[in-house]
Amino acid sequence: VERGFLIISTICFLAAVVRTGVALRAGVFRPGRFNFLAIGLGFIFQTAFLSIRGHELGRCPLTNLFEVFIFLAWSVALIYMLIGPAYRLSLMGAFTAPLVALLQGFALIAPIDVRHPVKVPANSSLEFHASISLIAYGAFALACIAGVMYLVQERQLKTHHLRSIFYHLPPLTDLFAAITRLLWLGFILYTVGIASGFFTGRPLPRVQVVAAIGVWLLYATILQGRYFRRIAPKRVATLCIIGFSVALTLLWGITFSAQTHSVP
Amino acid sequence: MNLFCIGLSHHTANVETRERFAGGAGAEHTLRTAGCAEALVLATCNRVEVYGASEKRVSTDEIAQCLLQSAAVTDCGHREAPPFYRYEAEKCVQHLFRVASGLDSMVVGETEILGQTKKAYQSARTSGAVGPCLHRLFQRAFRVAKQVRTHTEITRGSVSVGSVAVDLAQKIFGELSNCRVLVLGAGETSERTARALVSRGVSDLRVSNRSNHRAQELAQRVGGQAVQFDEWPRQCREIDILITSTSSEAPLLTPTNLDPMLANRIDRPLFIIDIAVPRDVDPAVNEMEGVYLYDIDALRSVAEQSLAVRRQQIASAEAIISEHVQDFLEKVSCDLKRPSGIAGHPAVADRSLRASQL
Numbered sequence: 254v255e256r257g258f259l260i261i262s263t264i265c266f267l268a269a270v271v272r273t274g275v276a277l278r279a280g281v282f283r284p285g286r287f288n289f290l291a292i293g294l295g296f297i298f299q300t301a302f303l304s305i306r307g308h309e310l311g312r313c314p315l316t317n318l319f320e321v322f323i324f325l326a327w328s329v330a331l332i333y334m335l336i337g338p339a340y341r342l343s344l345m346g347a348f349t350a351p352l353v354a355l356l357q358g359f360a361l362i363a364p365i366d367v368r369h370p371v372k373v374p375a376n377s378s379l380e381f382h383a384s385i386s387l388i389a390y391g392a393f394a395l396a397c398i399a400g401v402m403y404l405v406q407e408r409q410l411k412t413h414h415l416r417s418i419f420y421h422l423p424p425l426t427d428l429f430a431a432i433t434r435l436l437w438l439g440f441i442l443y444t445v446g447i448a449s450g451f452f453t454g455r456p457l458p459r460v461q462v463v464a465a466i467g468v469w470l471l472y473a474t475i476l477q478g479r480y481f482r483r484i485a486p487k488r489v490a491t492l493c494i495i496g497f498s499v500a501l502t503l504l505w506g507i508t509f510s511a512q513t514h515s516v517p
Numbered sequence: 518m519n520l521f522c523i524g525l526s527h528h529t530a531n532v533e534t535r536e537r538f539a540g541g542a543g544a545e546h547t548l549r550t551a552g553c554a555e556a557l558v559l560a561t562c563n564r565v566e567v568y569g570a571s572e573k574r575v576s577t578d579e580i581a582q583c584l585l586q587s588a589a590v591t592d593c594g595h596r597e598a599p600p601f602y603r604y605e606a607e608k609c610v611q612h613l614f615r616v617a618s619g620l621d622s623m624v625v626g627e628t629e630i631l632g633q634t635k636k637a638y639q640s641a642r643t644s645g646a647v648g649p650c651l652h653r654l655f656q657r658a659f660r661v662a663k664q665v666r667t668h669t670e671i672t673r674g675s676v677s678v679g680s681v682a683v684d685l686a687q688k689i690f691g692e693l694s695n696c697r698v699l700v701l702g703a704g705e706t707s708e709r710t711a712r713a714l715v716s717r718g719v720s721d722l723r724v725s726n727r728s729n730h731r732a733q734e735l736a737q738r739v740g741g742q743a744v745q746f747d748e749w750p751r752q753c754r755e756i757d758i759l760i761t762s763t764s765s766e767a768p769l770l771t772p773t774n775l776d777p778m779l780a781n782r783i784d785r786p787l788f789i790i791d792i793a794v795p796r797d798v799d800p801a802v803n804e805m806e807g808v809y810l811y812d813i814d815a816l817r818s819v820a821e822q823s824l825a826v827r828r829q830q831i832a833s834a835e836a837i838i839s840e841h842v843q844d845f846l847e848k849v850s851c852d853l854k855r856p857s858g859i860a861g862h863p864a865v866a867d868r869s870l871r872a873s874q875l
Contacts, residue, residue, distance in 0.1 A: 410689065411803065413815045415822060420673055424691035425786060482783045485806045 255305040256361075258298045259323065263357040265295030269350035277418060288346035295353065296330040303327060311372070313380035319366035321387065321508045326356040328391025336395065336435065348398040379453040386446030386465075390504060392439030393472070393497050396432050400493035403428045407487055429486045432493060433479060440472050460510055464503040471496050518554065518650055519573075522609040523580045524566030527623050529600040538565045538584045538599065545646035547583040551575060555648040557641040557655070558584075559616070561633045563623050568613065570650040577601050610845055613654060614838045617662040619671060626671040626827040631662045653849065661841045668837060669830040674823025678706065678816045682790045683713045685819070686758055689788050689809060694718040697756040701725050701749055702763035703735040706792045706813075710760050711739045723756070725749045727763070753778045753787075760790045761797040771799040779807065790816070 269291035303323065306314040314320045333349045360366070406422045409415050422428070447465050450457055475492045478484030484492070525535050539560045548556035553569040560566075567580050581599055604612045615621045617634050638655045641647045647655070666672050675681045683693075690696050698719050700711050703726040711722060722741030725748065726732035732743040744752060753759065753775070763769065770789070779787065784807075791798040791812045803810035811819075 406688070410685070410809050413811065413818060415674070415819055417670065417673075417826070419688070422688075424687060425689050427691045429784070479784075485783050486786075487806060 255302050255309075258302040258305070259357065259361060262295045262298030262302065263354060263361060265291045265298065266350045266354040266357065269295075269346060270354050273347040273350065288350065292330060292333060292346050292350060292353075295350075296327070296334060299323065299327045299330060299357075312375040313384055315380065315383045315387070316369050317365065317367050318505070318508050319360050319363075321504070322356050322360035322365070324384070324387050325390055325394070325504070326353045326360075328388045329353050329356070329394045330391075331388070332391040332395045332435075332438075336431075336438075348401055349395070352394060352398065376453065376455075378449060379455065382446055382449040382453055385442055385449065389439045389442035389446055390500060392435050392442060393493075393500055396435035396439060396493045397497035399428055399432045399435060400490035403432065403486070403490040404494075407490075425486070429489070432486075432489060436472065436476055436479070436493065440469075440476055443469060443472065458510060461507045464507050468496075468500045468503055471499060518570045519575075520568075520570050520606055520609050520650060520654070521575070522566055522568050522604045522612050523577050523601055524559075524564060525599065525601055526564035526566070526621065528621075529602060532562075534599060535563075535565055538581065545641050545644055548580065549646060551579050551583050555651045556646050557637060557651055559634060559637045561630065564616070564621075566616070568609070568651060568654070570648065577603050607842060607846060610654060611838060611842045613658045614661045614841060615835075617658040618665040618834055618838065619662070620665075620831060620834055620838075624676050625824070625831065626673070627676075628666070628672055631659070634662075635659065654845075657841065657845050661838060664841075665834045665837050669833045671827050671830040671834050673826050673830075674819070676820045676824050676827075678792070678813065678820060679709045679713045681816050681819045681823075682710050682760075682811065683717055685809070685811065686714065686788055687717065689786050690757060692718065694720060696758055697721040697723070698741075698758040698760065699723045699725065699744075699749065699752050699756040700735065700739075700741070701759065701761040701769070701797070702793065703728075703731040704762035704792070707760045707762040708735060708739065710790060710792070711735075711741070714758065715739055719758075723752060725752070750774070750778065754781065756787075757785065758788045758790070760792070762791075762793045763797050764793070765797055766795065768799045769797045770802055772801050772805055775802055775805065775808070779805065783807070792816075 269288045272287055272291070303314050306320065310316060315324055329349060330353055333346065402422055403425065406419065406425055406428065409419045410425070423431075447469055450462075450465070475484070475489060475496060478492075479489050525538055527535075545556045545558055548558070548567060548569060552573055552575045553567075553571045555570040557568045558565070559568065565584065567584070569575065569580075581601060612621070617631055619626045619628060619630050622630050634655070638647065638651075641651070675684045686693060686696070693714060696714075696719055698711065698714055698721065700707050700722065703724065711724075715722060722736075722739060723744050724732045724736040724739070724741050725744045725746050726735070727746050729743065729745060732746070735741075736743040749769075753770075761769065786807045786809060789798055789802065789808065789810045791810060794813065796812050798810055798812070800810065800812070802808055
């Protein structure tokens with residue numbers, strides 16, 4: 254049943270992707286309610302899956318790479334639902350859905366749902382550390398998506414070739430403001446996540462600590478460049494994309510290493 | 518009851534002819550005395566059309582005479598027959614739906630026509646010239662126009678240089694009320710663009726020209742402030758939008774002299790609208806980070822892109838209209854089979870509307 258929920262959720266996100274693709278191809282893109290509803294429905298099924306899995310495990314479902322990917326996809330959808338409409342970034346759904354569908358599709362297809370042989374006891378501080386860090390990743394993912402939207406808009410303005418999507422993208426300055434807010438949100442959550450990692454009562458593997466601090470430093474550099482006006486908006490947008498790609502790769506590494514050594 | 522539309526438009530007649538038949542305040546009354554049970558005159562700068570419903574056939578010449586009478590114009594000196602078109606029944610319904618949706622307009626997809634149609638309907642309704650037949654027809658036309666606008670991109674983008682510039686400014690800055698604008702050169706196009714920006718909320722407008730007197734005049738007209746011409750490089754450090762249209766032979770702005778001006782504004786874009794010929798701004802400036810340069814050709818190209826998209830949408834709009842035409846005729850036919858069908862309009866409920874004649 255739980256996997257069924259996940260499949261339905263992925264179909265919802267894919268429906269948003271297909272609709273956007275068809276509309277863009279026809280040159281009549283409109284950010285209607287469909288995307289928001291599809292993502293909302295997908296989010297409900299994601300939540301149902303995580304809830305069932307959590308009850309089954311008796312803890313936060315972050316015990317293997319599969320669960321980490323689904324939790325990350327859920328975080329992305331959550332931040333989108335909270336922030337997207339508030340900042341009039343309804344079009345963000347068109348960019349969010351492919352990322353979530355990709356994460357979930359990969360998790361469903363790849364043989365990474367390996368259950369831990371021994372039922373691990375719950376550790377609330379460790380679960381808090383892992384979940385808050387993944388929600389921070391959700392904010393970084395949204396900053397990355399806003400960065401893609403910024404670059405698409407910027408490119409069309411520079412080349413003077415305005416496509417259908419141009420008329421539905423938010424203004425450049427609004428997008429940049431959204432990127433900045435998402436970066437700050439992600440950075441604060443990630444800082445809390447890292448700090449809480451030192452209070453779990455368990456020794457942390459050095460490689461995980463180094464990777465986490467590396468990601469933290471990367472986003473700290475982007476934010477200080479933005480704050481002191483040393484990095485131009487276009488570069489901030491590009492760095493958001495690079496930053497999230499690096500963070501995602503490191504997350505994979507951290508989770509893989511944790512999975513091979515012990516359960517978080 | 519015959520439903521018909523007789524008119525002149527930019528497709529068939531020049532402005533002089535359209536003016537002669539533009540009708541007057543009592544046009545609808547005159548038309549009713551001429552035999553129209555219901556009449557509505559839609560007179561805009563691009564068309565003069567009479568929509569009517571009558572028991573007997575009212576000839577095109579009679580309608581033309583009514584329009585001339587109500588406009589109090591004599592037709593001496595115009596011997597050639599005016600190029601009126603006439604649509605009846607289904608064709609009339611289709612024509613009105615196309616007009617209200619902006620498909621028949623000079624600029625395809627313009628939305629002003631819908632407002633003008635609504636105004637003409639209100640005026641005819643107030644004077645009692647509209648009965649159940651035209652009431653239904655026009656209400657449906659407004660619905661169709663709204664649906665066409667919502668479900669196609671027929672109104673997308675701007676099609677004039679001034680409005681393209683303003684739309685682009687909004688795409689870069691969002692809210693324009695906090696934007697600072699410098700108009701360099703007191704030309705006519707720059708004045709129009711400046712006015713368009715002011716109408717969208719710009720309040721900080723500065724004008725600079727080689728002749729300070731002209732700068733002051735323009736500043737007064739657009740509600741801005743004049744600045745000395747040798748001050749403009751310093752102003753460039755503060756502004757967000759630059760509209761330039763000087764008669765300078767050499768470019769005023771090049772990457773070399775613009776670079777220091779951008780030093781302290783790394784996170785603030787600069788939108789440059791260069792409408793001068795020869796151009797005031799070196800095209801290489803567009804390669805600079807955070808600078809968006811549009812010359813007159815680029816603005817025209819964007820306007821043409823919008824127009825091309827609008828033209829592509831005509832087929833989808835026509836499909837919506839065809840559906841509504843069929844549905845409208847079917848509904849009218851069904852309602853007539855029920856005696857209470859048109860009783861919703863008490864003043865004229867006794868008049869029959871035969872769908873077979875529609």
